[in-house]
Amino acid sequence: MKKELSRLKKQLSLKIDECSARLIEISEFIHQNPEIGFKEYKSSQALIKELQSNDFIVEKNTAGLKTAFTAVARGKEGGPAIAFLSEYDALPEIGHACGHNIIGTASLGAGIAVKSIIKELTGKVYVVGTPAEEGGGGKIIMLEKGVFKKIDISLMVHPFNKTYSFLPSLAAKPIEFIFYGKAAHSAISPEEGLNALDAVVQTYNSINALRLQLPGDVSIHGIITDGGLAPNIISARAAVKYAVRTKNQNYLDELMDKVKACARGAAMATGTTLEINESWAGYDAIKNNIPIDNAIKKNLKLLSIKQTPPSMEAGGMGSLDMGNISRIMPSAHPFLAISDDFAVHTDQFREAAISKRGHEMMLKAAKLLAYTALDLFMDNELLEKAKQDFINNRVPL
Numbered sequence: 001m002k003k004e005l006s007r008l009k010k011q012l013s014l015k016i017d018e019c020s021a022r023l024i025e026i027s028e029f030i031h032q033n034p035e036i037g038f039k040e041y042k043s044s045q046a047l048i049k050e051l052q053s054n055d056f057i058v059e060k061n062t063a064g065l066k067t068a069f070t071a072v073a074r075g076k077e078g079g080p081a082i083a084f085l086s087e088y089d090a091l092p093e094i095g096h097a098c099g100h101n102i103i104g105t106a107s108l109g110a111g112i113a114v115k116s117i118i119k120e121l122t123g124k125v126y127v128v129g130t131p132a133e134e135g136g137g138g139k140i141i142m143l144e145k146g147v148f149k150k151i152d153i154s155l156m157v158h159p160f161n162k163t164y165s166f167l168p169s170l171a172a173k174p175i176e177f178i179f180y181g182k183a184a185h186s187a188i189s190p191e192e193g194l195n196a197l198d199a200v201v202q203t204y205n206s207i208n209a210l211r212l213q214l215p216g217d218v219s220i221h222g223i224i225t226d227g228g229l230a231p232n233i234i235s236a237r238a239a240v241k242y243a244v245r246t247k248n249q250n251y252l253d254e255l256m257d258k259v260k261a262c263a264r265g266a267a268m269a270t271g272t273t274l275e276i277n278e279s280w281a282g283y284d285a286i287k288n289n290i291p292i293d294n295a296i297k298k299n300l301k302l303l304s305i306k307q308t309p310p311s312m313e314a315g316g317m318g319s320l321d322m323g324n325i326s327r328i329m330p331s332a333h334p335f336l337a338i339s340d341d342f343a344v345h346t347d348q349f350r351e352a353a354i355s356k357r358g359h360e361m362m363l364k365a366a367k368l369l370a371y372t373a374l375d376l377f378m379d380n381e382l383l384e385k386a387k388q389d390f391i392n393n394r395v396p397l
């Protein structure tokens, strides 16, 4: 099997080399047409067109989302269904500063490469277009609509300023507190008013104080989304929105209760009424799958990609909707460095996402994904171990 594996890996590599100019063109096209979450019309269309011209069967508007898609190519009957997840949303104002053009195109390249040998494999390969990772939680909507039921394993790669086969992510939950008071003239009859803005300010201060008694991995950041209408009117409505994050998924509910208590206390103190809006999807902390992680490490070596040495530095963690996927199936979300100095969500990182190094890493990312999928298609023991690891480390949702 080893010989067969390395023969097929060579074929995958050659296929990606053969498509490299086209993949770079698509990555640049997505980069030059930055579209925010759920509005990635041009980007998703470019990926769909390429998948169709490579004979994938493509379903558009997956889960009722206009910019989501599912593409499949079938090998021999049986075997696993392995998906490469494609992201292509940009950030408001600063464009592709998270490098999702690389994610979208690397998954496309991996899909095309595996498709080219799919008749030799047992199973199915998918490329799934998952919109709105930056806050919209596209994958979570697709999960809830059952899109991932037909998939056994999900893989993707994220560009970064460091290289890790696995990096933890923070569980994150957005929440908004809306306070309703009573309007009154702030000079003529302030005693008749109930000040909703005061409730927001007290919530903000209480949470700042709470932060001192929380574990170091917790991050709570808020913005005031409504402060009232005019200085001469006591604010009858005011609102504040927070992102609450922790590394410890099991602690999130307790943490949210503490944060809510701050708002409830403020409502009581000001005599206002509190409405809590928790309608946004929460991002789960990502779960590692050790057997797949080991396969990725081997393939990184094969591609001469060095991992960044582990550091004791705090921080460096964000939140990903891939976290939610990692809790329902074996998955992987490695990070590959396209810049040494600049972190994601900066102007410099945006430029790195279409630099020579960015393009080279996008092609290597495609190979990394394709190789890892091939390992899982060919090595039954690895596949079983990956499934078992997922079951053994199942975390309650």
Ligand SMILES: [Zn+2]
Binding pocket: 098, 099, 100, 133, 158
């Ligand atoms: Zn990102």
